[in-house]
């Protein structure tokens with residue numbers, strides 16, 4: 001077996017249409033991330049609506065995707081202890097909960113143990129059978145009923161309260177993912193909710209502070225996240241995605257879904273401003289008949305209503321959860337389906353706030369090859385892993401044995417355990 005490489009991180013994003021693997025080398029001395037290899041393999045109907053339906057197909061896709069990345073990076077996953085796997089499924093639910101504890105000791109100073117206890121208290125929520133907590137994300141704290149603050153450590157008072165955002169999921173779904181990974185000989189360090197990895201990759205601190213809506217439109221699902229005052233307030237996964245757009249094209253033009261997919265990817269457009277009225281495309285016919293000519297702008301009539309509907313359903317869900325006033329800095333879009341020209345405008349019309357397709361973080365090495373919006377989750381997983389490594393101080397040298405020296409590292413260690 002290869003030597004263990006603590007300075008490498010692998011990200012595996014299990015999507016409905018494809019599994020993406022990225023292997024990156026990181027250095028703590030200069031905050032440098034370099035992409036050494038990436039792989040991408042279609043899931044071949046192994047996953048539907050973000051949930052594994054055919055484990056053999058998923059294992060095959062996992063092997064193909066990871067092997068491609070391994071060959072390029074010249075490192076095997078077996079030598080990488082930091083493997084983060086992005087999972088999504090429509091079973092994800094979120095709860096905003098609160099906790100409260102008394103602060104012991106004569107000095108009444110808030111210590112790490114008190115923060116741990118209050119978060120433990122806040123996470124004591126009733127979970128239905130078959131569900132488990134995936135992430136606990138502390139939002140803010142209050143000492144003695146005072147203002148809500150981010151860092152209560154060292155403050156003095158008799159009572160500590162906290163608010164947390166809890167993401168839960170179906171235990172069976174996580175187990176199936178772990179089973180698939182095991183059969184592909186992959187040992188994950190952590191399963192990460194794709195919404196969180198995505199946010200890590202593309203949202204700025206300012207956006208999160210002011211309030212922002214992040215939507216990833218993949219093949220079968222939309223991952224929806226709202227950040228406000230620097231922390232997540234809402235996360236969900238909906239069964240809406242690019243496959244519905246492909247289905248509409250297939251029906252409208254009376255063509256096979258694979259041909260509709262090709263037309264969507266090559267010529268799809270959601271706004272007349274992005275298409276020349278004189279442009280025509282060839283539409284293949286079933287039964288070996290001659291292809292027919294179609295004005296490309298006609299695609300707007302098919303695609304735009306579906307995209308409007310997708311955003312409309314998300315808007316309604318956010319309204320139902322009182323989230324619409326929490327997106328002051330607008331909407332950020334990721335996912336393969338956001339490559340449709342004009343999608344930002346449609347989003348803007350539906351939500352009434354500015355919208356942009358995300359700018360992905362640019363890394364060295366092969367970074368330029370993983371720049372389209374469908375790679376955002378995988379890149380976010382690398383960044384997630386990098387943050388965890390910094391917090392743990394576990395890089396590839398003796399420094400990993402050094403004790404934590406300052407309070408920020410201690411806090412980092414604490415957050416790491418929590419998330």
Ligand SMILES: Nc1ncnc2c1ncn2[C@@H]1O[C@H](COP(=O)(O)OP(=O)(O)OP(=O)(O)O)[C@@H](O)[C@H]1O
Nearest residue numbers: 015016017018218219220221242335336337339374
């Ligand atoms: N240029 C393009 N224009 C429009 N749609 C595109 C384009 N390229 C890819 N897509 C669509 O993007 C979708 C795949 O996106 P992505 O890779 O983000 O999904 P996924 O991660 O596999 O699925 P999910 O996130 O739903 O589990 C497919 O529906 C595909 O048709």
Ligand SMILES: [Mg+2]
Nearest residue numbers: 015016218377
């Ligand atoms: Mg995806």
